[in-house]
Amino acid sequence: MGPGRTILNQLAQQVVQANISTEILYSFIIIVCSLMIYYGTKEIYELSSYKGLKFFRQAFLFFALAYFFRSFIKLILFYFNVHGIFSISPKLLNPLISQITLTLFMYFSAMAIFYLLYSVMYKKRNYENKIYLFHVISVVLAVFSVVSRNPFSYLGLNILLLVFVLVIVYISYKNSKKKTKGHNLYAIYVLLLFFWILNIIDILIPTFFQNFQLIVYIASSGIFFLMLYKVLKKAGSN
């Protein structure tokens, strides 16, 4: 093997290591932000037992769990140097491990969005006893996407959810013309879901973003930081 090839190999290794480091740092930021939101609102929830607060907190707990499994999938992809979770040879990794991880990621992320949506909507439509329906939908969709090896149905659901959120935001905006508050928040929710979908695309089609991946990561982290700032400021938490 010539010196040129050795340098290229070293360079390739450095690129992979840099990507892994970025991935770990990104996941760490999002997981910590989500958990800080969850624990930062613990006291006001325990005092008030307010249902909207409960769903809001659950959303961020599920975001943290979803990002944990997302980073696990990313590490598997890096480790085996493949571009899709279904491309890993069964000889290298027990397919059950990757399939269960993907199912969990899909379940937790769908639930995070459902909870966030529900925290805003539950006062208008009280389906509290039917929250299990959201769990069932998320499980069925996650299992179906993985078993059928068709993760795009999952992406379809998330895009549908985004459209739904946009409709809710539009209706709320129309109904609260006199209010000045809340509109920023809806913008954050839309951005949160938008970047969440980009994150899902990043998992399902790892080559989709290429050079834009870092921008997506920075923007997503920015949204979570903004949310964390607003939550900690308003919750009066230390």
Place this chain on the structure above:
Amino acid sequence: MAKRDRLEIIKDILSIIQSNQNSIKITPLIRKSNLSSSNFYEYHSELLKKNFIKETAHSNNKFISLTDKGLKFLEKYRTIINFIDEFEL
């Protein structure tokens, strides 16, 4: 008068107890809280269960007073309401 929500009613009940040197008999508390008896007792048992209030007996009379958790609720009430408003929960 607009209908009070659950948190506001809890705050009102706790505030009445606090403004009575943190000790009040149950009958004046029901009267001052502007709730029907049945409604009041629902909140009463919830507040006892959540350890916001405690009952003490003094010469055949039952007195209600706030616990530390009840005081904490009053202290944090504005924060809780602002948070719910801000995030449209």
